[in-house]
Amino acid sequence: MNPPDERPTHGNGPATADDDRTGLPGLRTWRGVYVFVLGCFLLWVMLLIALTAFYS
């Protein structure tokens, strides 16, 4: 997903403009990535609740 020639820096330091980009197709901002992760979490919990309810 991130070829070596796209990596911005080789040391810690201040965030660069490149750090603001996620490099993910469809999820261009970090806010979008966090919403996606939260959505996955809610999906897992709902599925587990459904499993619990179905077999109890």
Next chain:
Amino acid sequence: MNTLDFVVLLGSLLGIAAYGMWCARGHRNLSHYLRGDKTEGWLTIGISVAATQASAITFISTPGQGYESGLDFVQNYFGMPLALMLVAAVFLPIFRRLNVYTAYEFLGHRFDAKTRLLGAALFLLSRGLAAGITIYAPAIILSTVLGWRLDLTIILSGLLVIAYTVAGGSKAVSLTQKYQMAIIFGGMVTAFIVLLLKLPAGLGDAFTVAGGFKKLEAVSFSFDPHRRYTFWTGLLGGLFLSLSYFGTDQSQVQRYLTGPSLRESRLGLMFNAVFKIPMQFFILLLGVMVFVFYQFEPPPIFFNQAAWHEAVQHDAAGKLTALEREFSATYTQKEQSIHRWLEAKHAGDAAAAASAREQAQSALERSQVVRAEARTVLQADDPGVSSNDADYVFVTYVLSHLPHGLIGLLIAAFFAAALQSKSAELNALGSTTTVDFYRHLLKREASDAHYVTASKWFTFLWGLVALAFALFANLVENLIQAVNIVGSIFYGVVLALFLVAFFLKRVGGTAIFWAAVAAQTLIFGLYLLRHQFPALDFSYLWYNLIGCAACVLFSLILQWTIGAGGKSAASLPVP
């Protein structure tokens, strides 16, 4: 185990260790040794973070927990995705901006030297204790079931991990973790598929049986404080536990600081936020399916068979043999009831299915009573034997029912898991000792080569400490819980140090230092007095929340009392 199993076991473990040492040879400076060469992409970082958390205990003990209690342990991880998002959004940018080697350096920047040393000391204490458990846990189980000498198993696996961690530093840790995780998941997924193929009932019937015996109750919204795993303890306690672990535990911080950019480190953390819950669910489900398997195949009355056979030899009155016969009889009744239950279900006869299910449940309860009695007799015979055999369930299944070659792969997976978490721990213990104590207190002006050598020596010494602890440890109630309990006792307070540093700019070093000391004393008190006062005997996950809240509250009160503020994280200089 036969020759093929040993070839798979030794070939994979030694091959990965040698490869890691070869690729990571030659360290130019301290940054290279402690943070790698900063070429790892997000997937390597993500795998490294997951591998550090997933020790052998995860893959040996968790299926046993699924076998005994079902899926409810998965709730323990509900707070983790939220915690990882906070770490990625708040903690990580500041660590990278300050260009720190350890998380505790940040405390020195924000507060003062004594708070930095307190944070580092709490880490060394908690992780040093856990390091002994992570090396001892798989060794005691594997040596028992394989008939190997415990001390030799501990020493040989310990020396292997010390060798490549000392020689290769952080890069060797990340590289080896990637291939060790491939071995682990290759083995676990194959074991799961073979298990499903061996089940006499189909997958639907397997779920019916598991559900009928209450093994599929994954989520509980109960407010009972004595119930260890609920949605609330998982979400709140798990949030604080995970926030503390991923945000302040150097063994994790060091993994994601190896990233070449903020983006790669963040994506590595988000990878874990998405996949940790399904991964734990899968491992627990494996244990539940082993439970279903043993409803159609006679299980041993006690899964630590070595301890059982030894006790039977000393059992002159034949009490254990009689219990074994009774257990076998209840198994036969239970199996017949389950067959009737499934036949009635397939025939659409709900009343007959319910009746047969009740009979099966009743037979299961009787067999559990017999098992409990056997444990009591066993412990009376030898108090040194743990009555909890859940940690032996999955290994016993692997050795008794999987084909050769796959047995070697699974045993390699257990050892690989032990090595991957151990290597990250040793790497972090060596780094913290070097950066926060040796370089900060003893030798401030020395060459990078000197600090690399010092770091190697400290890593080696921590390896020896962990080995010594593992050699003299005793089996605890349940291994994965033991590690989490040790973590929970310390993590809340360490987390509070960082939360106050990030968000309460009025609080200075002296206030937070004494607040942390007081809060840690409170948690020790709660833990030690839990048997004397039943009201204090609540889930250990709450220690994270209580420790953190107490430390934050104490720091505000103390700061208000002594006056004068600190500096905010945002105002810290960029190096």
